[in-house]
Amino acid sequence: MTAIPAQPYSPSVPRVPRTRRLLPPPPGPRPRRGRGTSGPLRATLALVGLPLVAAVALPAAFAGGGTRRWFGGRAENQRAEAQAAKDAAAAAFYELDTAQRDLRISIETITAVDDSPAARRAVDGFEALSGRIDEASHRYIDAVDAHDLDRDDLEASAASRARVDLTAARDELGRVKRELDRFADGLGPLLGKAETQLARLAPAVERARQALLAASNALDTARGSGLSADDLAARLAALAPELTKLNQGAGQHGVPQTLERAERVTREAEAVRAEAERLPERAAEIDRRLVSLRTRAQALTTRSEQVEPVLSELRRRFAVACWQDLQHVPEVAGENLRQAEARLAEARTARGEQRWADATALLATVRALLNTTDEAVSAAGDRLRRLNAVQKDPEQEIERTRFAIRDAQRLAMAGRNTPDPRHARPLDDAVARLERAVAGLEGRHPDYWHFLTETEAVRTTVSRVVALIREERGAGAH
Known part of the structure; x- marks a missing residue:
């Protein structure tokens, strides 16, 4: 028999749909506007014949050529505080985003394994929490977009408003982060159970595949010794669709169902392997029992022929009550022996056709018939012996x-x-x-x-x- 092909298994885990996330622009200064040399200034420099690099030494008397250093004092302090608030808000945002991603993975792990009411409540709770996370994230993004801290003409009041808005956004992100952490802590039991089952999944499927392969090899060995083993081959072939489902993965069939299927396939395949390995021994045992029971039937046939003389002596020497219940022993023994011979012939036929279960059942019937006959034949001789002893003493x-x-x-x-x-x-x-x-x-x-x-x-x-x-x-x- 050709072995069932071993296919690689890679369990897939169903994914929980993600809520769309709007990410803020990456941190870092934006390109500043108005820092280059203006067009009219270039024309003026060209007319007077000064080189372009000399413009940096001219007094800032030209409109449009101002730089941040001309706004000192309070405005720059407010800008720095606003920038610090922006950086803190960005850190809080990315921390929350990372925690949400980690929690999403935990939820996906739970839903891949568990369909209990507790797991469904966890999914609902995560979706509600994701909504609050999105609200806090949008507030942060709006605050970032509303305030350009790189403007040259940023006023102190604008920088102050930016600091207030960004600090409020950071605080909101922190509150949602703490709520998310509490929710994640409550998932501990569900997540532990899910991770345990997922850890069992791949080894269980691999065991099933190896059990099927071992059963196929054992069946090939049995057939190589001249045994057909058609019933075992049919049982093994029935497991092939199960292997296909195992290889399709838990993502399609579910983790609990895949685990149960893998364990069932392992049990059935190991049973087929064990029977295939025992098949030569089983055939030899049936052959021995055929010979043994045939010999015993012949011996009982000889012994049953002595029942009639025993009954004759009982009738001659003892009262009717001493032997009347033994009258039918010869007929019963003869009928049992005829049935035993017939069942033996059927068992030999079943053995030749390698119908092992039928042969075993027929031999059990033969043994029961011979036991009954042995008891009946022995009862007649034992009766005569005991009656002789009590009559004498x-x-x-x-x-x-x-x-x-x-x-x-x-x-x-x-x-x-x-x-x-x-x-x-x-x-x-x-x-x-x-x-x-x-x-x-x-x-x-x-x-x-x-x-x-x-x-x-x-x-x-x-x-x-x-x-x-x-x-x-x-x-x-x-």
């Missing part, structure tokens, strides 16, 4: 039973002046029952089998009383 059976009763009576009286009625009554009944059985031996044709069954029943009753006494005393000791 019934006192041995009587003394054996009386000893059991006396031993139980001593135990019932141990440590007591009078026995417990629950113990004394069944023992007294046992004595009376034994006496009746002994009396039944008088006469010309005594029923020895009834006598034997009665003494056995008496001993059984006495054993139950002894067990009850010991149980009660053992419980009292504790």
Whole structure:
């Protein structure tokens, strides 16, 4: 059999849609306006014949040629404070943006694994929080766009307003950041569970792939030894679509479902591999059982032929009650043996066709038939043996039973002046029952089998009383 191809697995995680983010312009000074030499100034310099570089030494008497150094004092201080507020707001913005990105990854991890109400509440909470983050971000961006701190003619009042607006934007970003941090802390249990399952995902899928490959190799080995193993091949082929779904990834089928599928495929593939590896041994075992049961059937056939002579002697020497229940043993034994032979033939056919389950079931049926036959055939011989023994010396059976009763009576009286009625009554009944059985031996044709069954029943009753006494005393000791 060709092995199921091993395909690379790369789990994909479904993504939560991102809220559109407007990023501010990158930090740093913008190109300043009005710092070059004006067109009229260039023309004037050309007329008087001065070089262009000499313009830097001229007094600032030309309109449009002013620089920031002519606005000193309070305006420059306000500009610096506004710039510091802008830098602080930018840092707060990027810190919040980074935290939001990290939290989005956490939410995506949770939703990829968990579809519980708690996970859905986490997603809703994140979306609401994202809305507040966007509001704070837009406020910051608007504040940055509303104030050009690089203007040459920036007035102190404008710089002050910029500082106030940018500081307010920074504070709002900080408040939302703290809210985001609290929300992220509350996701700890959900995130831990999700990360645990994601950590299990890739190894589980890989185990499933390796189990399928091992099963395929074991099946090829079994077939190489001459065994067809069609049922195992069909079971393995049924797992191929499951491997396809595993390779399509958790993004398409979900993490929990993929984990469950991987574990199921692993179990089933390992079962196929184990059976394929055991197949040669199983075939050899069936062959041994076929030979063993065939030999046993032949031996029982020979033994069953001796039942009729045993019954004949029982009829001749003992009363009808001693052997009447054994009358049908020869017929039952013959029928069982015929059925056993038929089932053996079917089992050999199933073995030849490599229907291992059918062969095993048929051999179990043969064994049950032979066990029943063995018990019936043995019962006839055992009956004759026991009847011969009691006919020769019934006192041995009587003394054996009386000893059991006396031993139980001593135990019932141990440590007591009078026995417990629950113990004394069944023992007294046992004595009376034994006496009746002994009396039944008088006469010309005594029923020895009834006598034997009665003494056995008496001993059984006495054993139950002894067990009850010991149980009660053992419980009292504790």
